[in-house]
Amino acid sequence: MTKLQSEKKSPSPSFDLNRDSDAADLFAALLDTADTGLIALAPDGTICHWNQWMQSRSGKDADQVMGKALQDVFPDTKLGRVSLAIEDCLKFGMPAVISPSLNQGALPLRPLPQFAASFDRMEQSIRVHPIKTKRNGTLCSLIIRDVTLAVQRDRLLRQQAAELADLVTQTKRSEGRTRAILQNTVDAILVASDDGSIEPLNARAQELCGPTGDPELRNIIRFLLPDSEHTPLTPPPPNRLLTDLGTGVIEVLASTLSGRNVPLEVAISHFSADQRYHYIITLRDISQRKRHEKEIQRTMQELERSNAELEQFAYAASHDLQEPLRMVSSYTQLLARRYEGQLDDTADEFIHYAVDGTQRMQRMIDDLLTLSRVGRHGKPFNPVPLDSLFDAIVTNFKRAGSAPEGNIIREGILPTVMGDASQLLLLFQNLVSNGLKYSDPTDGQVRIFASETPDSYRIFVADNGIGIDPQYHETIFEVFKRLHGYGDYAGTGIGLAICKKIVDRHGGSIDVTSEPGEGSTFCVELPKELPIVAAGESM
Amino acid sequence: MIELTELEHDTISELINIGVGRAASSLSEMVEQPVELTVPAISFVERFSDSELANAPTEVVSAVSQSFHGPFTGEAMLVFPEVRSLELVRSLLKVDVPLDTLTDLEQEALMEVGNIILNACLGSISNVLGEPINCSMPTFRKRETRALLDDDETEGSEGTNPVLMILHVQFMLRQNDIDGYVLFVMDLESIQMLRELVRRFLANSLE
Amino acid sequence: MPNTKSVLLVDDSKFARLLVKAFISSNFADWQIDEAEDANKALEMVEAKTYDYMLVDFNMPGMDGLELGEKLRGRFPEAVIALLTANIQQEIQNKAERLGLDFIPKPPTEDKIRDYIASREATR
Structure with missing residues (x-):
């Protein structure tokens, strides 16, 4: 100190560190500017310094704590490690590190406002130093740093590391699963x-x-x-x-x-x-x-061959039968014209039966020929506007005089479908004729309407006739199925079979909904896109 | 060569054991779980390369060291292979972090553990022998084993080859045992002083 | 001292035994003091002789002080048995207490040993 004094001889300083009071003022002020907590303890463990930082963070003024032991300043806090470290420091001159991880919130100090939400106490890193003095023996200093931010970052780091590790495990697991799936x-x-x-x-x-x-x-x-x-x-x-x-x-x-x-x-x-x-x-x-494809192909070929044979047979049979039948028919009709009323009543009746039989047979053979032709003589498919088709049907019925005016009713606009125009005409004519046939001749009505699905058109032909018992809904489309005696309703029992065959050829379906006495509704569903089989066959 | 009688060796062991026992109870209280610390072996070597630690020269170790001055002078060190130090800190803190290095806060925690053990060992010797010892604040270092003693700041060891007193310490925690070392690095003069003090103490106590 | 008592010191540290022995004999001159360096030796010795005081170290290779203390307490319900250890963990203290063992923190000092024995003598 003498050296310092000699160097600063003049001018005489207004502030002299050699004056005890000045030095004390300066050091106390310096300690108050520190951004750490500073506590000094006398050899008996009582507080002899408590800086500004400590005052603001503990909420206790220096004059409240001076001369007290730390334990008495914080009576509600278990100071375990801090007390032992102070004791070791004062007794043996041992310094100590007090870490935040092993001593959470060692002293009851307030965290800064921004941490108050997640921390009850400030996280502290404390150093305990022995201070040897000449006059007073060993003192002890506590330097307290606020490491709340570091602790918060550390927590975040741990959390992220844990999340990352989880992610890695999950990825590995799913990788393993993917590999297992691939392998199997x-x-x-x-x-x-x-x-x-x-x-x-x-x-x-x-x-x-x-x-x-x-x-x-x-x-x-x-x-x-x-x-x-x-x-x-x-x-x-x-x-x-x-x-x-x-x-x-x-x-x-x-x-x-x-x-x-x-x-x-x-x-x-x-x-x-x-x-x-x-x-x-x-x-x-x-x-x-x-193997399956081959199997199917073979079956298909087999089926086609037998179908063709059958059609050939039906055609040949009906065609060849026509000739002798026409002869029988001509001569029985001749007999009827020439000799009606000339023989006795019984003879007239017999001739009548013969004529009727041959005519029925004629119609059946015609229908059979039509049926066999559906498969054999189909025309290529073209767009068919059903509205004009039904115009033609109505005209046909009018010309034949077989239906009263206005009993064929169209509701809404009918679609244009792809198909064989003459076969579709036959199909719907059959259905309309069927509907009229099984209805009251005076107020029988047939309604025609259509609806649409994403893939198909549905055309409905509904009558108000006698209806069909549900048990026959399947079988009426078979050849020669008649539900009634010949005398009640005219027909060969082939009409609906022809309809079915035409619909089949168009890749569609036909069914009926009906209750006896409630009328019948036939529904023809035709696909918008022609199936390859049907189109191919039509080529 | 350091020559110690069986009784002198035994005395130093017991002083260390007393210190370590105190350290264990402090730690146990802090982490609120049983911590046992034993010193299975104490050995003296004249060269670091003769120690068991030097068998794995490239292994990375974590060390907490404190220099001490008094009648005898040197550096005390708590040394763990880095993996063990992770295990130790994390089982003391009861956390499992998937990180393979110590975070800053974990490093400080390890420093505190070292501080408690080294203080206790030095304090026990100082207390029983009645000679005050001054210690520095602990410092942390992470190195390969072979560089452990390089450029250390131990005063009094300059120019002379340090002699090492090596304690094999074993932590027994709830889940696992963790082995580490406590090293006292002193020059020959200091270790002779230590022996002298032990002799004097034995003579006084046993008359 | 009115009469002679017998003491058994069990500690793996020869130094600790010497120290404790010195403290006892300088205060209780005529007492007989025997030593054992581990638990097995101690158990052998109590076969041949009954002791008034048994001071047992906690940290020993093999059987530790608590285990030995339990065995000794079982055989000698009247004897004074104390556990000497630097480890003052609550758990160990509690165990010692449950077994009816006294607890003397290490390091042993002359005052500690003298006061302890004196207080036990007074309550006998």
Whole structure:
């Protein structure tokens, strides 16, 4: 100190550190500017300094605490570690670190307002220092730093780390699951990269492409991939491609070294990863499907052949029967014209029965011929506006005089459908005629209306006639099914069979809803898009 | 070479054990769970490379060190392999954090654990032998084992080869046991002084 | 001292035994003091001789002081048995109390040992 004094001889300082009172003022003021808590304890453990920071954070003024032990200042707080550290410091001169993690809120200090919501107390990092003095022995200082912000960040860090770890576990788990799914998929799955490499992804792919699989398969796949220009291509043997390329469906034949031929359907999709293009190739074993397809094809051919034979027979039979029948019919009619009233009554009656029989037979043969022609002589399908079609039907009935004026009622506009115009005319004429036939001749009515579904049109023909018992709703569409004796209603029992056959040929369906005495409603449903079979047959 | 009689060796062990026992009870009270601390072995080596610790020279260790001055002078250190230090701190704090380094706050907690143990060991020796020892605040370091003693600030060890007193310490916590070391790094003069003080104490106590 | 008592010191630290022995003999001159360095040795010794005081260290290799204390208490309900340990964890203290053992915190000092024995003598 003498050295300092000599250097600062003049001018005489207004503030002199050598004056005890000045020094004390300065140091106390300096300590009050500190952004940490400062407590000094006398050798007997009583407080001899308590800076401004401590006052504001503890809410206790210096003059309230001076000369008291810390425990007496905070009587409600268990100071355990802090007390021991102070004791060790004063007794043995040991310094101490008191960390926030092991001593949460060691002293009851208020957190700053921004932390008050999540912290009851300030989080503190405390240092306990021995201070050796010449005159007073060992004192003890406590330096308290507010580390609430650091604790808050640490909590956040832990939380995020835990969340991250959870995420990793979850990802691993789902990865494991995905792998299991891939491995256990019955389809073979491979991935091809734009460098030409093809890698089997699961067990089935390994089997097909592995050492006992088909050595040609990778080459076939490479051939099927778009723009694999990196590797020179050798076209696979033609018998290995089961479908024409370009049809959208690719089927190939794998011939494994274990001697099995496996037809495979190939699906190719792609994705980008690591700035490269990859293809996923799925190979599905379609042996089973191929077998079924073959089976169906054979059955179909069989069916077509027998149908054709049957139609041929029906046509031939009805055609050939017509000739002799016409002869019988002509001569019985001749007999009736010439000899009616000349023989006795019984003879007249017999001739009448003969004429009637031959006429009925004639109609049946005509209808049978019509029926067989539906399949054999169909015309190509064209748009048919049903409104004009029904105009024609009404005109036909008027001309025949078979129906009273105004008893064929159309409700709303009828759609235009695809079909064979003459067959559709026959179909609806039959249905209308049917409706009139089974109705009261004077006030019988047939209503025609239509509705639409996303895929089809429905055309309804409804009458107010005698109705049909539900038990016959299925069978009335079969050939020669009559529900009534011949004498009650005219008809051959073939009309609805013809209707059914026409609807079938148009890929549609026909059914009836009816209750006896309540009238009947026939519904013809025709598809908007022609099924391939029907269209193909019509070509 | 440091020559200690069996009784001198035993005395130092007992002083250390007393210190460690006190440290264990402080810790136990702080973390509100049983903490047992034992010192299965104490050894003296003249070169660090002779110690068991030096067997894994590239292992990263966490160390808390405090220098001490008094009749004997040197540096006291609590050393754990880093993984063990994580286990220790996290089981004391009863948290499980999926991080493989100590966070700042965990580091400070480890510093406090070291402070408590080292203070207790030094305090026990100082108290029983009746000689005051001054200690510095603890500092933390994380290094490879082989660099553990490099550029340490131990006063009095400059120019002379330090002698090491190595305590193998074992924490027994609820779930697991964690092994670490307490090192006292002193120069030969200091360790001879320690022996001298032990002898004097034994002579006084036992007449 | 009116009569001679016998003391058994059980501690793996020879230093601790010497220290405690010195403190006792300087205050209770004629007492007989025997030593054992572990629990097994102690159990052997109590087969041959009955002790008035048994001072047992807690931290010992093998059987610890609490276990030994329990066995000794079972055999000698009248004897004074104390656990000497630096470890003052509540859990250990509670166990010692339940077993009817006294508790002397380490390090042993002359005052501590003398006062403890004196107080036990007074209540006998």
